[in-house]
């Protein structure tokens with residue numbers, strides 16, 4: 190189980206995060222822009238908040254921030270310890286409707302989507318928004334609590350069954366990002382302690398290092414369109430009718 194969590198969306202936790210983190214950050218910015226001006230007193234609930242990497246940005250935009258997670262974080266800043274896919278605690282029911290719910294890289298860890306989406310609909314005010322990002326091509330993490338790699342069709346279907354309409358939907362990451370993430374999640378080493386294995390591994394190790402550096406340089410990414418029927422992750426902004 191990987192316990193390291195983002196403290197913000199600027200820092201990269203490791204090479205595997207190199208391609209995805211800026212895309213998630215841009216998705217959040219674009220979704221907040223699409224929602225428009227923040228009404229005075231608007232409330233946001235960050236669900237599966239982890240180390241609350243979005244707190245500063247959301248408070249800076251004018252939202253009254255609160256957080257929910259299944260466990261307390263290192264800084265002890267989680268306001269509601271609960272599961273989003275179980276009966277919600279009174280503290281949340283009493284908190285009233287939220288203007289915005291945020292789930293960044295959370296739904297892949299939530300086993301019961303039926304209950305989770307019912308709760309999202311319950312927590313939102315009419316006209317309120319729910320911002321979801323979730324991986325589609327990404328390494329296993331936080332095992333054994335890593336359940337899904339949903340398509341945008343799955344997100345849409347669960348949302349619409351619970352009265353949430355899709356306001357904005359995007360597939361993040363092109364072929365360069367997918368290949369780059371794949372390369373960055375690999376390691377090359379000898380299978381046996383023999384000289385022959387060493388000789389065979391050395392060129393593979395060098396090629397892997399060079400390819401990683403090339404993809405990370407993004408030299409061709411702006412010039413050549415690498416199309417693929419894979420992508421890194423979903424952005425979906427939902428609105429309660």
Ligand SMILES: C[S@@+](CC[C@H](N)C(=O)[O-])C[C@H]1O[C@@H](n2cnc3c(N)ncnc32)[C@H](O)[C@@H]1O
Pocket residue numbers: 194195236237238239240241242257258259260271272273274292293294295298299300331334
């Ligand atoms: C990959 S971390 C993402 C943290 C943060 N949202 C971010 O973007 O960095 C997933 C978070 O979801 C939380 N989580 C997992 N299952 C959950 C559930 N059923 N209900 C609420 N939170 C959950 C985990 O404890 C963890 O903090």
